[in-house]
Amino acid sequence: MRTHKKLLITLLASASGLLVAPSVFAEPVVLQLDYEIPVQQNQVAFVPFAGDSVLSPIILNDLNRTELTVTSRDLPQQPRSSSELAGTLPVWQSLGIPYLVVGSTRSNRGKIVIDYEVIEVKSGQVLEGKQSLTADNNQQSLRYAGHVIADKVYELITGTPGDFSGRIAYIEETGRGKDKTSRLKVMDADGENARTITEVNGSIFSPAWSPDGNRIAYSVQREKSYPTIYVQNVSGGGANVLTPFPGSNLSPSFSPDGSKILFSSSYQGSADIYEISASGGQPRRLINWPSSEVQPSYAPDGKSFVFVSDRTGFNQPRIYRHEFGTGRTTQVSNSGYATSPQFNSDGSQIAFLSGRSAAIMNSNGAVTTNLGNTGIDEAPSFSPNGKRVVYASIQGGQGVLTIKSLNGGEAFGKSGQGIIRSPVWSASPK
Incomplete structure (x- = not known):
């Protein structure tokens, strides 16, 4: 889109109208011209950081998958800091782009130091001053640093923390029956850097992150055995058995402070x-109804949790909410087949499975977003800031993870081997 701006130009003219060098005889003539200035629709201009070839593409890619529109092309200058803009700020202002991101990298005692600034172009103000981050000089550390910087840039511009430095855990299944192999995998929030945490001959179910992003709880069912819940540190080490009880032990959920875990189990009869x-x-048993109660999930404030019960009838699961303080339990979902509930970060929304479709409801049970039929019984999981969701589906016979913005940003998919199940998004590791 282009707009016309009136530009006042003062010329020194002679009596004959010819331009001449300034003199005492020259009189200023003010001309009002229509000068066409391109006004870009991008909200952010991103100048690749000086001295860097790793961080900048990651930051740009992260920001471009949000509701922000970001460009690094056709920029009038390649400044590395706000001080280099002193004489050219009007040029940037004429572009019509509200924000400018600049930065540079340098070595310090074997580490990489990244200095960067987010500049409000209209005023020339640096938002919260110069930012600095230090990373180890290796691909893994620099990749994580890029996501952390994208988080901060997004927060400075929108006021909402970014969700790029969190990770996504998911299950990848190949084979069937006795030949089924399940892998618990973790990848970065941009769909890259996937690695296997554990692999079993059998099934893995319902991974859940600890609040600090360092541990995962999940269920494993091997041949001729009950599902058992394990807790494992993502950085390495063996998995610890949490539920050495007979019966089906499934659907772990960490409390907001990480000290407790909700789960469903049939070791005392029906699933409670x-x-x-x-x-x-x-x-400690919290819900003990004659029906089956499964898939518990804490609310963000830890004062309640949601779960699924078929107390209204066979194959008619509903979502309920239980309050710790009062002991009161109320129905949340209004009708239909509703399972796999999970809150967003402020408790205002619940992601769930509506029949065979991934969907979102508000805390009162009204469906606000239908993400469509996934092809498998998989519910979505919110990103840490609640602006995006990740869910699994089958496309063309292949398992796919889809990351979708809920406010207009770009959606993208990540395919894997076999079937992909139960993706869940962590907060940034503490």
Whole structure:
């Protein structure tokens, strides 16, 4: 889109109208011209950081998958800091782009130091001053640093923390029956850098992140055995058994402070909801109805949790909410087949499975977003800031992870081997 701006130009003219060098005889003539200035629709101009070839593409890619529109092309200058804009700020202002991101990298004692600034172009103000981040000089550390910087840039511009430095855990299944192999994998939030945390001959179910992003709880069912819940540190080490109980132990959910875990178990009869210390011990039964109660998930404030029950009838699962303080339990979903509930970060929305479709409801049970039929029974998971969701589907016979913005940003998919299930998004590791 282009707009015309009136530009006042003062010329020194002679009596004959010819331009001459300034003199005492020259009189200023003010001409009002229509000068066409291209006004870009991009909200952010991103100048690749000086001395860098790794971070900048990651930051640009992250920001371009949000509702922001970002460009690094056709820029009038390649400044590395706000001080280099002193004489050219009007040029940037004429572009009509509200924000400018500049930066540079340098080495310091074997590490990489990244200095960067987010500039409000209209005023020339640097938002929250110069930012600095230090990373190890290796691909893994620099990749993570790029995501952290994208988080901060997004927050400075929108006021909402970014969700790029969190990770996504998911299950990848190949084979069937006795030949089924399941892998618990973790990847960066941009769909890259996937690695296997654990692999079993059998099934893995319902991974759940700890609030600090360092541990994952999940269920494993091997041939001729009950599902058992394990807790494992993502950085390495063996998995610890959390539920050495008979029966089906499924759907772990960490409390907001990471000290407790909700889960469903049939070790005392029908499936009920239990709470246990995250380090193990004796569980406490919270819901004990004659029907089956499964898939518990804490609310962000830890004062309640949601779960699924078929108490209204066979194959008619509904979502309920239980309050710890009062012991009151109320139905949340209004009708239909509703399972796999999970809150967003402020508790205002619940992602769930509506029949065979991934969907989102508000906390009162009204459906606000239908993400469509996924082809498998998979519910979406919110990103840490609630602006995006990740869900699994089957496309062309292949398992696909889809990351979708809820406010106009770009959606993208990541395919894998076999079937992909149960993706869940972590906060940035503490």
